[in-house]
Amino acid sequence: MILHKGEILFRQGESGSLYRLVSGLLKIVRLHEDGTPTLVNIIVPNEIIPHHSLISPNPNYGTAIALVTCEVEVLPAAAWYRDLEANPAKCRDIALLLQDKLRMMQKRIDQLTEVAPADKLSKLRNWFASYFKDVPLTELLTQDEIAQFVGLRRETVNRVLRSQAEAKLPAGPKNS
Numbered sequence: 001m002i003l004h005k006g007e008i009l010f011r012q013g014e015s016g017s018l019y020r021l022v023s024g025l026l027k028i029v030r031l032h033e034d035g036t037p038t039l040v041n042i043i044v045p046n047e048i049i050p051h052h053s054l055i056s057p058n059p060n061y062g063t064a065i066a067l068v069t070c071e072v073e074v075l076p077a078a079a080w081y082r083d084l085e086a087n088p089a090k091c092r093d094i095a096l097l098l099q100d101k102l103r104m105m106q107k108r109i110d111q112l113t114e115v116a117p118a119d120k121l122s123k124l125r126n127w128f129a130s131y132f133k134d135v136p137l138t139e140l141l142t143q144d145e146i147a148q149f150v151g152l153r154r155e156t157v158n159r160v161l162r163s164q165a166e167a168k169l170p171a172g173p174k175n176s
Helices: 077-086 089-113 117-129 143-150 154-168
Strands: 008-010 018-023 026-031 037-043 063-066 070-075
Touching (some): 037 143, 077 089, 089 117, 089 143, 117 154, 143 154
Antiparallel strands (some): 008 063, 018 070, 026 037, 026 063
């Protein structure tokens, strides 16, 4: 299945199939009771989601939205759980998948522990560049989402992005 930027793979609260992201990036957004969306996760190629349903079915924790064009393999839930029952060794494979996700989340925590906002953004940019070298971070995420993901205020993200952009501009003529 192909999803284009902005298309929804599944919604918060729904149950159903599992999915393997073949290519692209997905964001997981959780909608709070007051309607406020919060970016809670980024899904990268070869991840199987939703993570919390890999062993047993559960309603989706958030809504999965394509950040770029994505290729997704649908894994029907009934077949997935039947195969899990018939093949206990598959549980080890799932544990390894979750271990990889935990390592990725630990790297994200490292981003959050940076003191300087510019360093937080730099680490996030580098991480995204490992998947999409030619796509600016701000084309994938809004300033609010960037702020949520690295533990900053949107205003701080805006200020740092603006100062980094100004630093890259060639020096112009000085006013006398």
